[in-house]
Each structure stands twice: as C-alpha cells, then as structure tokens.
Amino acid sequence: MTSRRHAIADDLRNQILSGRIEAGARLPSEAQLAARYEVSTPTLRSALALLQGEGLVEKFHGSGNFVRHPRPRITYVGGRRASAVQLATDRALRVSVRATQLRAQAHLIALLNVSPGSPLTEFLCLSHEGKSAHSLARIYVPRDLTPADLAAAWSDTEDIAAKLAALRPPLAEVQETVSAGLPSAEDAAALRISTSLAVLSIRRVATDTTGRVVEASLLLLPGDRADAHFTTRHPTDERGSNT
Amino acid sequence: MTSRRHAIADDLRNQILSGRIEAGARLPSEAQLAARYEVSTPTLRSALALLQGEGLVEKFHGSGNFVRHPRPRITYVGGRRASAVQLATDRALRVSVRATQLRAQAHLIALLNVSPGSPLTEFLCLSHEGKSAHSLARIYVPRDLTPADLAAAWSDTEDIAAKLAALRPPLAEVQETVSAGLPSAEDAAALRISTSLAVLSIRRVATDTTGRVVEASLLLLPGDRADAHFTTRHPTDERGSNT
DNA sequence: CAGTGGTCTAGACCACGCG
C-alpha cells in the first residue's frame, strides 16, 4: 500500500509544509527528481499529480513545477440577499465581467423557472486575486430586471451585486445548493487549476415575494481554498420543521 | 488537446450514458479494451481513471471494471435542529455506529470550544444503502450530554439524532461549513469510492441557547451523488445584514 | 535554440478474487 509515488509525495509534501522548499520556488525538473528518487519519470509524475490534487504544487508546461503560495481562504457566506459575487475576501479583487444577452434554453429554463426562449442576461464573472484566478460565476437575470447602463456598471471592480439588488423587488427566499466535483476542462482552465483539484460548486436561486426567480447563479470555487458557510438561528424554540 | 485517453473516455462515456453498456455490467478487461482502442494499457487505464473520477465506473481489483448503477442522489438539508445523520434519503439505510469515549485534543478543542482533555463521545456512523457506502459521519458530543443507554440506542437503524436532540437544551444556532476536496485514502476506503472522486465535506456545529456547543459533526459525502441544500427566508424586508 | 512538462509505448512483475 505504500507505493513509491505516495512515499515521494509524502517526502515532498513534508519539505513543502515544513518550509524546506519555499513557497513559489520551482522544483527541480521531473527528470532530476526522478533520478534523485530513483524512479522512472511516469512514477515521479504521478507523485506530483497527488500534490497537484492537494493544491500544493502547480505545473506550468515548459517552465516547471512550482510550490504554490498559500493563498487566503475564500469564504462564501450563504443566505445573503445580494448576489453571490460578493464572496470577496477583504482583499481587493479584480473582477472581469462579460455580459451576454441570451434566451432561456434547457437547464436555464428549469433553473430560473421561466418559459423557453425567455430573454435573460448572463454575467460571466471571473475574479482574480493577484495573477491567479479566484472564482468563476455565471449569473443569470431576467432581461427586464437588468439595468440599462450595463457597460458603465461592470467596467468597475465595484459591487455588481448591490446594483442588481437595488432595482428589484425585495427578496423572499434564497435557495443554495452546494456540491463537490471535479472541474470540466474549460472550468479548470478558467480558474487556472488542475483538473484533479476538486471544486466547490454553488447554485444559488433568489426568489422575490411573488415567487418569481429574480436571479440564479452558478458559482465555482477552488476546493483547496474555499468553503461555504451557513448559519441558522432557531429563534428560541418553536418550529419543529423536521422530517 | 484531444488526447487519446479523452477520446476513449468520451467513447465509453457515451456508451454508458446511452445505455449501450448496461448499468452494473462488467467492462471488457483492460487488456482487451487496450487492444480494441489500439493503445497501451497505461493509456487505457488513464482513460478509465477519468470515468472513475466522474463516478461512472468502479474498479474492483481482481474482478474488473464495472459500470456503476446510477444511485439516488443524497440531499443534505442544512439548518436542521437534529443531527446531520438524518440525511437519509427516504429509502432504508443501514447505519452502523461505533461509539467511542475520548478526550478532547487538538482540532476537537477548537471545534467544540472545550478545554483540553474534556470528555467527549464520538459516534462514527457509516451508512450503507444496499451494499455500497453512502455517507460517513463523525459526531462529537460532550460526554455529559450523551445518553446512558448507549448500546441499546445505536444497535438500531433508528434515528440516533432524535435521541440526542431530545435530551439537551434547545438549540440556538447551527453553523455549517461546506467544502470540497478529495478524500483521504482511509475515507475513500470507508466510503468505497475512488480517491479521485471528489467529496463534499460538511462541518456542523450546533450551539444551545447558552452558547455551548452541544454537538459537532464532520460529514463526508460522495461528490457525484450528494449535495447540500440551504434555504434562507427573508421575512419581508428588514435585516440588511450584509458586509 | 535548450530545457521543461505532456503523452504514449510495450513490456515486466506483483497483489487480489474467484472457481
């Protein structure tokens, strides 16, 4: 059970976690490491794959393997009324947003509970922190709830969510579904993470008092740094709403 | 970018999803598949690894690769007052519970906010559905809140959570933190899933009205079938508790 | 260009499960 790749991964992990290999440092080439550990290169690569899955090592084709900088954790706070984009850590994030007009199809129909072909606006938000990606969000809003001054609003790092929240009826309910999985190739590329690093995916549906879905978001967060937090208060007693 | 393993994985995935390969069926041996696709066995194995990560294929050493039966989804409902074990689908689950007396150390001290050495009871719950594992839960309760009739209570499939809930002060708050990751080797073995299948991990801390932690749970659910659901109602207006 | 990782091969040998 103690395969060589695990032994090698353990050794490297210790060196990284103990700081013997500095954050941001480049590891020796795979050929060199393979020689040092006296294994073949595929074996060594599979050891590195384990560390990639843990988010400790990042590979760059043509450049080498690098120890990842420990990054601040991302906390998504559930139950908020404004949109999910504001999972912003305290730190400044650069957020790039691309707005697209489209019409509801397939899963969006079910997600937003609208009729087929219904006009929507999609906001594709990719937030960066420094040079590395941080989160990926697709936000869908019925067209008639989308503000007119699009371009102006999104060119800014400012809180997009607040603007959306301002011009619609008060929310009645927010439903959030959280799941775990491996990212698709495209998502992994967008987030600049390995395909073997788990992602936290959050589906958020906000409904107004009339029961209409005013916003649906699909969020993708890197699993090694993100978690979602939910707090439920039970006023005092009452409400034994258990199944 | 269209590597052979992806092409092979795509082909097999189509055959599985379209039903051309039945659920539960055994795939041809890796050697046969390698011959059919005219690739080497490591390449074919890496293709199967992709499908394992998606939860479509399950490997059994010595027996072969099998198409997994589509299993009913597991929904964890957040914010409940009773313990998390009751994530039971409607279906009957066999739950095996092992109770252990221990004293708070390291992360448990922080988790339950108790002093070091504080007596706790750990319930290690593994629930099965049919012959395959379903969820893994570690529940920690301060010793003095643990019922005396341990053995009797847990030998049953019955709702453990309810019993615990009955004999403690009313809950004031439940905090749930959800994250995604790959399972440790032991966890993967317990859940009988591949190490490359993402898991949803939920940390649940329940506090009573005095602010005391009366229960902390660590749950692990297979990422391909589980999601956590949270509903937040915003009474009407009020409460702009946004950061 | 030289050096890096990415993919793949064609085997070998070991460990497990089942008849």
Added chain:
DNA sequence: GCGTGGTCTAGACCACTGT
C-alpha cells in the same frame, strides 16, 4: 491457477516556454 487490476520501468516523441 488463472485472469483481473495495480504498479513500475526505460525509454520515445511532441508541445510549450524562455533566452
């Protein structure tokens, strides 16, 4: 014992990155 998957080797060749 035999067939299965699990691990590993010692290369080859391609693709990308930087100088």
